[in-house]
Amino acid sequence: xxxxxxxxxxxxxxxxxxxxxxxxxxxxxxxxxxxxxxxxxxxxxxxxxxxxxxxxxxxxxxxxxxxxxxxxxxxxxxxxxxxxxxxxxxxxxxxxxxxxxxxxxxxxxxxxxxxxxxxxxxxxxxxxxxxxxxxxxxxxxxxxxxxxxxxxxxxxxxxxxxxxxxxxxxxxxxxxxxxxxxxxxxxxxxxxxxxxxxxxxxxxxxxxxxxxxxxxxxxxxxxxxxxxxxxxxxxxxxxxxxxxxxxxxxxxxxxxxxxxxxxxxxxxxxxxxxxxxxxxxxxxxxxxxxxxxxxxxxxxxxxxxxxxxxxxxxxxxxxxxxxxxxxxxxxxxxxxxxxxxxxxxxxx
Amino acid sequence: xxxxxxxxxxxxxxxxxxxxxxxxxxxxxxxxxxxxxxxxxxxxxxxxxxxxxxxxxxxxxxxxxxxxxxxxxxxxxxxxxxxxxxxxxxxxxxxxxxxxxxxxxxxxxxxxxxxxxxxxxxxxxxxxxxxxxxxxxxxxxxxxxxxxxxxxxxxxxxxxxxxxxxxxxxxxxxxxxxxxxxxxxxxxxxxxxxxxxxxxxxxxxxxxxxxxxxxxxxxxxxxxxxxxxxxxxxxxxxxxxxxxxxxxxxxxxxxxxxxxxxxxxxxxxxxxxxxxxxxxxxxxxxxxxxxxxxxxxxxxxxxxxxxxxxxxxxxxxxxxxxxxxxxxxxxxxxxxxxxxxxxxxxxxxxxxxxxxxxxxxxxxxxxxxxxxxxxxxxxxxxxxxxxxxxxxxxxxxxxxxxxxxxxxxxxxxxx
Numbered sequence: 073x074x075x076x077x078x079x080x081x082x083x084x085x086x087x088x089x090x091x092x093x094x095x096x097x098x099x100x101x102x103x104x105x106x107x108x109x110x111x112x113x114x115x116x117x118x119x120x121x122x123x124x125x126x127x128x129x130x131x132x133x134x135x136x137x138x139x140x141x142x143x144x145x146x147x148x149x150x151x152x153x154x155x156x157x158x159x160x161x162x163x164x165x166x167x168x169x170x171x172x173x174x175x176x177x178x179x180x181x182x183x184x185x186x187x188x189x190x191x192x193x194x195x196x197x198x199x200x201x202x203x204x205x206x207x208x209x210x211x212x213x214x215x216x217x218x219x220x221x222x223x224x225x226x227x228x229x230x231x232x233x234x235x236x237x238x239x240x241x242x243x244x245x246x247x248x249x250x251x252x253x254x255x256x257x258x259x260x261x262x263x264x265x266x267x268x269x270x271x272x273x274x275x276x277x278x279x280x281x282x283x284x285x286x287x288x289x290x291x292x293x294x295x296x297x298x299x300x301x302x303x304x305x306x307x308x309x310x311x312x313x314x315x316x317x318x319x320x321x322x323x324x325x326x327x328x329x330x331x332x333x334x335x336x337x338x339x340x341x342x343x344x345x346x347x348x349x350x351x352x353x354x355x356x357x358x359x360x361x362x363x364x365x366x367x368x369x370x371x372x373x374x375x376x377x378x379x380x381x382x383x384x385x386x387x388x389x390x391x392x393x394x395x396x397x398x399x400x401x402x403x404x405x406x407x408x409x410x411x412x413x414x415x416x417x418x419x420x
Numbered sequence: 421x422x423x424x425x426x427x428x429x430x431x432x433x434x435x436x437x438x439x440x441x442x443x444x445x446x447x448x449x450x451x452x453x454x455x456x457x458x459x460x461x462x463x464x465x466x467x468x469x470x471x472x473x474x475x476x477x478x479x480x481x482x483x484x485x486x487x488x489x490x491x492x493x494x495x496x497x498x499x500x501x502x503x504x505x506x507x508x509x510x511x512x513x514x515x516x517x518x519x520x521x522x523x524x525x526x527x528x529x530x531x532x533x534x535x536x537x538x539x540x541x542x543x544x545x546x547x548x549x550x551x552x553x554x555x556x557x558x559x560x561x562x563x564x565x566x567x568x569x570x571x572x573x574x575x576x577x578x579x580x581x582x583x584x585x586x587x588x589x590x591x592x593x594x595x596x597x598x599x600x601x602x603x604x605x606x607x608x609x610x611x612x613x614x615x616x617x618x619x620x621x622x623x624x625x626x627x628x629x630x631x632x633x634x635x636x637x638x639x640x641x642x643x644x645x646x647x648x649x650x651x652x653x654x655x656x657x658x659x660x661x662x663x664x665x666x667x668x669x670x671x672x673x674x675x676x677x678x679x680x681x682x683x684x685x686x687x688x689x690x691x692x693x694x695x696x697x698x699x700x701x702x703x704x705x706x707x708x709x710x711x712x713x714x715x716x717x718x719x720x721x722x723x724x725x726x727x728x729x730x731x732x733x734x735x736x737x738x739x740x741x742x743x744x745x746x747x748x749x750x751x752x753x754x755x756x757x758x759x760x761x762x763x764x765x766x767x768x769x770x771x772x773x774x775x776x777x778x779x780x781x782x783x784x785x786x787x788x789x790x791x792x793x794x795x796x797x798x799x800x801x802x803x804x805x806x807x808x809x810x811x812x813x814x815x816x817x818x819x820x821x822x823x824x825x826x827x828x829x830x831x832x833x834x835x
Contacts, residue, residue, distance in 0.1 A: 122636050129635030137629060236721075237463025239651040239683055241658055251664050272631070272662050345628040346658065348651045350460055350497075354628075390632045393622055394595055394829075 112257055122390065125258040128269055130390045131383065136275040136344070138382025139282030143337035145359035145366070145374045146289060147330030153306045153369025154326050156213055157206060160220040162334055163356030164227040169194045169335025170342035170351070171231060174240050183245045183343070190339035191332045198331025199324050206327075207320065224352065232349050242343040248274045278344055285333070289371050302326060306369055361400060365407045367417025376415050450487040450749050452740060453494060453510035455521025455531070456546055456733070460497030461626045461651045464679050465729045466523050469547055471719035472730030473520060476737035479715055484741045485749020492516055498523070498625065500530035507531050511541050517751040518542050518744065518758070520737050523729065525550035525569070525598025535559040540754035542762070544740050547732035549673075550597035551604070551827050554781035555812055561755070563762050563780045565739040566732035567699055569598050570605030570814060570827070572673040574786040574807040576697040577609025580670050584695060586642040588616045589670060592633060592656065593647035595622040600827040602647045602672045608814060608824075611834035618835050623648070630656045634663050647672030653680045657687040671696030676791050678702070678727040681799040691799060694791045700731045700771060701787035701803035702794075712770035724798050735769050735782075742767060773809070783811045 088096075109131075113124045121127045148162045169190040177186030205223070209216045251270040259267045293299035301322050304312045313319045337355075338347075358381065366377025381400055388396025407414060454473055457466035470493070482489050492514045494506035503522040510516050519541060522531050528548025535543045536559045545553065545564035549572065554564050580586045589610065593599035599622075607617055618641065621633050634656075637644065644667050648656050653675045669690060674680070676696040680687070700709075702725040712734070716726040726734070739762065744751075746761040766775035772785035785808050789801035813821035825831045 126632070126636035130632040133629060133632045133635075232459075232463075237458075237467060239464070239654045241654065241683070241686070249662075251662070270664060274662075275631075346651060346655050348461065349463060350626070354626075386629070386632045389623070389627070389629075390636045393624065393633075397624060 109256055112260055123258070125269060126390055128256055128258065129271070130386045132271055132275070134383035134386035135379075136279045136382075137386060138378040139279045140337055140341045140344070141355075141358050141362050141382055142282050142286060142375050142378035143333050143340070144355050145362040145378055146286070146371055147333040148359045149363045149366070149369055149371065149374045150302075150326050151330045152363065154302060154309075155206065155323060157216045158213075158220070159330075160217060160356060161201070161224040161227065162220075162330075162359060163352035163354070164224045164231075165194050165197065165331050165334035166338040166341070166355045167231060167347070167349075167352040168197070168227065169338030170242070170347040171235050171240070171338075172335065173339030173342060174242050174347060177242055177339075183243065183248075186242065187336065187339045190335040194335025194338075195328040195332030197335075198327040198329075201331070202324050202327040206323075224356070228349065228352055231352075235349075237349055240342065240347040242339065242347065244274055244343045248277060252276065275344060278340055281340065285336075286371070286375055293371060298322070298325060361404050363414070365404055365414060367414025369418075370414070370416040373414055373416030448487055449490045450484055450518075450744065450751075451490045451492055451514065451516045452484070452737075453507075453514065453516035453519035453521065454491050454733075454737075455494040455496060455503065455506050455510060455519060455523075456729075457498050457523045457527075458493070458495035460499070460502075462498045462524060462649065465547070465650050465674070465727070466495070467721070468679060468723065468727045469523055469729040469733040471716060471722055472726060472732065472734035473546075473737040474719055475712070475716045475726075475730070476734045476741065478718075480738065480741045480745075484744035485747060487749040489741070494521065496522055496524075496527060498527065500526045503527035504530050504534050507534055511538055516541070517755055518544070518740050520544045520733065520740055521546040523547045524596075525553075525601065526596045528553040528564075529597060532559045532562045535562045542740075542743075542751070542755040542758050544736040544762075545732075546736060547729045548598070549601060549732075551601040551812070552597065554779045556826060558779045558781075561759060563736075563739070563759075563776065565736045565774055565776070565782050567782050567784050567786065567810065568812060569601035569673065570608070571784075571810045571812060572698045572728075572786060573602055573605030573609070574697060574810040574814065575609070575788040575805060576670070576695065577606050577611070577615070578613050579695055579697075579788055579804070580606075580643065580645075581610055581613035581615045584643070584668075584670075586615065586668075586670070588618055588641045589643050589645050590637050590641040590667075591617055591620040591645045591647070592630075592637070593620070593622060593645075593672065594625045594649065594652060595829070596625055597827070599647040599672065600829065603645070604827040604832060605814065606645060606647075606670075606672075607832045607834060611832065616834055617645075620829070622829050623652070625652065627652060628655055630659045631663060634660055634665060637667075641667060643668045643670050645670040645672070646675050649674040649677075650679055654683045654687060657690055661686050661690045665690065669694045671791070673698030673728060676789070676801060677729070678723040678725055679729065681791070681801075682723055688793075688799065691791050692793060695789070695804070696791070696801065697786055697788045697807075698728050698801075699784065699786060700726065700728050700801075701789045702800040703792075703802045704771070704787065705803075706770070708768065709770045724794070725800065731771065735774060738769070739765060739767070739774075772806075777811060779812070781812045783809055786810045 151159050172193050173186035173190035176189040177183045252273045254269045254271050256269040257266045258269045301317055362377035362381050366373030384399045388399040456469040494510045496502040496506045523546045525548050528550050532553050543562045549569035551568050619638050646669055671694045743758050743762040747757045774782050774784045785806055788805040792802040794800040
């Protein structure tokens with residue numbers, strides 16, 4: 073991505089400020105992206121990038137995957153930012169949410185109930201974890217981290233015992249099924265008729281949900297009293313406590329929201345893809361990478377990190393599948409080398 | 421306190437050191453290691469492999485060479501290093517002299533290499549079916565009584581071209597040795613018949629999101645050959661159905677296996693009518709197969725019909741026990757007599773006669789199948805044709821077959 077590139081125009085002499093140069097640069101990027109998506113591709117571009125359908129689908133899939141990663145990673149980054157606690161059991165929360173969503177959805181027949189259950193049950197689990205485990209080990213980062221590894225191993229085996237090793241597919245309701253035609257022409261037939269891109273409706277819903285939740289989180293953090301306390305806690309926990317705020321209550325809220333979002337993502341992601349043992353580690357790893365790239369403790373950073381990783385994974389899968397996995401880690405290594413605190417992270 | 425703790429530690433150490441010899445001292449039992457994927461993306465497959473192995477143990481009365489069989493389980497996650505770790509644990513800590521496993525292709529090659537460092541232990545393959553586990557650089561003490569992935573494809577390429585009329589086929593397969601072997605077996609016949617394979621997509625094992633791969637498939641192919649297993653196959657098939665995919669499918673052996681056919685979800689519509697080939701067929705009505713199915717169904721949580729993993733573990737476990745019977749359970753000579761007996765062993769399985777070639781790889785019957793809906797609504801592999809006694813070189817002269825080169829992403833090719 074072009075985030076690290078310097079604008080070519082220089083500040084001296086030309087009368088263009090640095091800010092204007094950046095604006096100009098992003099305008100060009102936006103124009104190129106818009107052209108790539110909406111124009112009918114010339115033959116040479118199709119030859120280079122397999123086909124327009126493949127490219128645009130990969131980008132859209134990257135965006136929806138980024139949505140899922142954001143949902144999981146935002147809880148992770150919130151908890152870290154506030155409590156300095158790397159919760160390595162976060163992936164287990166995702167998987168447990170997915171299984172609970174499956175059970176509730178399959179028994180009641182209402183998928184939305186499954187989604188709600190995934191959020192609420194995991195929020196409760198989060199509070200219990202905070203009260204029973206993390207409050208007791210407060211200030212002892214290493215022990216907290218080790219305990220969370222232990223919890224994740226025990227949880228993985230318990231879930232394997234209850235739900236077995238098979239793959240579950242959460243059934244989405246009929247109104248979420250099917251594909252929609254996007255206003256994107258992928259090819260023109262010889263008789264002049266345009267072929268439009270079709271895309272699964274459910275995945276668009278996932279993307280929209282992630283954006284709505286992201287905006288909601290931002291508003292909560294920046295426009296509400298609780299959000300103000302959380303931000304204050306991120307900056308200086310002792311001072312917040314000294315000014316009369318019940319820090320433990322704030323911690324419990326953050327943990328509930330973080331764990332609940334992981335559970336929510338589990339149900340939503342399990343419906344888009346599938347649920348099986350091993351997902352916990354996969355999403356833990358994904359959120360770790362997302363948070364390292366985006367910057368620990370920043371919601372905006374989690375969004376940027378999720379976008380980068382989601383797009384890299386899907387585009388890598390299409391264009392160089394064997395080495396696609398490496399791409400994700402290249403992004404991480406480059407970030408760590410250039411900006412060790414992450415793209416939006418604050419140096420501490 | 422300090423002294424107490426130290427003496428406790430010494431006691432624990434002493435117990436740990438003597439425990440293996442205690443176990444060895446029991447002369448009336450024989451330990452057989454069972455290595456399968458009880459974790460990771462192939463968990464369901466490994467569990468069914470265990471059912472097959474236990475079916476063999478129970479069929480032969482739980483004894484081998486007059487000694488009671490004690491099964492020691494080892495678990496891997498389909499990665500080669502996990503398989504070697506589990507094999508090491510079974511051999512070096514539990515002291516097994518006979519080991520049945522592993523399940524997956526790369527695992528088989530890794531365990532074969534490990535077998536070379538343990539000449540006193542006899543290894544029998546589980547269900548792993550990469551060609552080079554036995555074909556190139558084989559290990560003297562590694563036996564495969566199940567066939568390999570290329571053998572499993574016997575008859576499918578010709579059937580797809582001649583009977584189904586597919587002239588061009590795109591390939592989607594996992595990126596490791598077993599699918600390479602399967603694609604090799606399919607293309608060997610399909611390309612010879614005149615078919616073309618314009619595109620191959622190699623996907624990392626354990627991938628979840630196939631929609632980008634599906635979008636990149638060419639639109640102008642007659643069919644798509646899918647060699648994915650377990651959760652990977654379920655994910656691909658569901659997303660293929662969701663994206664409105666319309667090209668018919670041709671299945672790799674484990675893609676249309678009971679481990680996939682029984683999964684929950686929307687895979688049915690795209691699967692019915694899919695031709696495939698493999699070492700088993702669900703609607704086989706040979707009495708030996710029906711008897712095997714009945715015995716298999718007594719295992720806990722069994723599928724309606726045994727998967728090819730149950731079948732492969734059954735055959736290899738049975739071979740191990742038959743071999744041990746012939747030497748009266750005597751492996752005190754480092755298993756030399758046992759291996760001699762195994763090399764000559766030939767027996768009737770639920771799927772016809774099995775014997776070994778000079779590389780200790782099986783020659784056996786292969787079944788051409790098609791997915792149909794069974795009487796009670798579950799999906800089954802209907803038997804179309806039996807290809808008798810397929811050997812590892814697919815009937816081609818060995819030197820000529822070797823000249824085709826090792827299986828890989830790019831070999832073979834017929835664009």
